[in-house]
Amino acid sequence: MVWLRxxxxxxxxxxxxxxxxxxxxxxxxxxxxxxxxxTSFVVFSISQSTMLAVGAIYYMLxxxxxxxxxxxxxxxxxxxxxxxxxxxxxxxxxDFVVVPVWIPSAMLMDLSYWATRRNKHAAIxxxxxxxxxxxxxxxxxxxxxxxxxxxxxxxxxxxTLPAYMTPIEPQVGKFYNSPxxxxxxxxxxxxxxxxxxxxxxxxxxxxWMAA
Numbered sequence: 001m002v003w004l005r006x007x008x009x010x011x012x013x014x015x016x017x018x019x020x021x022x023x024x025x026x027x028x029x030x031x032x033x034x035x036x037x038x039t040s041f042v043v044f045s046i047s048q049s050t051m052l053a054v055g056a057i058y059y060m061l062x063x064x065x066x067x068x069x070x071x072x073x074x075x076x077x078x079x080x081x082x083x084x085x086x087x088x089x090x091x092x093x094x095d096f097v098v099v100p101v102w103i104p105s106a107m108l109m110d111l112s113y114w115a116t117r118r119n120k121h122a123a124i125x126x127x128x129x130x131x132x133x134x135x136x137x138x139x140x141x142x143x144x145x146x147x148x149x150x151x152x153x154x155x156x157x158x159x160t161l162p163a164y165m166t167p168i169e170p171q172v173g174k175f176y177n178s179p180x181x182x183x184x185x186x187x188x189x190x191x192x193x194x195x196x197x198x199x200x201x202x203x204x205x206x207x208w209m210a211a
Contacts, residue, residue: 012201013062013072016055020048021079041136041143045183046190048100049135052076053128053191054198056106060123061202066114069127073106095146101138105131120199128195132187136180 055076056069080099088094109127116122 013055013059013075016051016058017072017075017079020051020055020076021083041140041179042183042186044100045136045139045179046132046187048102048139049105049132049187049191050194052102052105052135053109053131053195054201056109056131056198057123057127057195058198058202060110060113061120061199064118066110066118069106069109069113070103073102076102098143098146101135101142104138105135108134124195124199125192128192129188131195132189132191133184135187136183140180 052073056072059072060066060069062068077099080097084094084097084099087096108130109123112127112130113119113123116126
């Protein structure tokens, strides 16, 4: 039964990593970032930090080795860069899809697990909070290094979008003026229960396989 349990674990890891890549492609291109300084940035930060947390902590607790959360984030990053190549082959600029900065946040989760001597609850509480807090910070720096989202959005509109999702000029200060602070605050709150879910999924898998 050991091989079946391990196969199930690895299958779950691949599924979550692939889903995170699809989420990035569907929500992380320049059309989505047309007003990325506000609403879109916060929504994207929350979705990506929670997706990272559930898979990273599942993988880390499965192996019991600090460092596997970073390894998982690296897998997600590689998948997304490969998908970027597919968009490039369709004639879009190579930076049309913005790859989120998952790896530093995953390193913080690994660090919390290692520093607390492999304490699962500390990884959930401290690691989950650090992921939610840090991801918007790292991702904002990442976005500042790419070309103007509005310019590319208008030049390369995504053909699969319906008419009501065409790019519009962003409304400065319409909702809030600190997307990093709001994304970090909301992410820190929501990522902890999602990390707990990832840890619980690990336990459920073991029990299901032992039955």
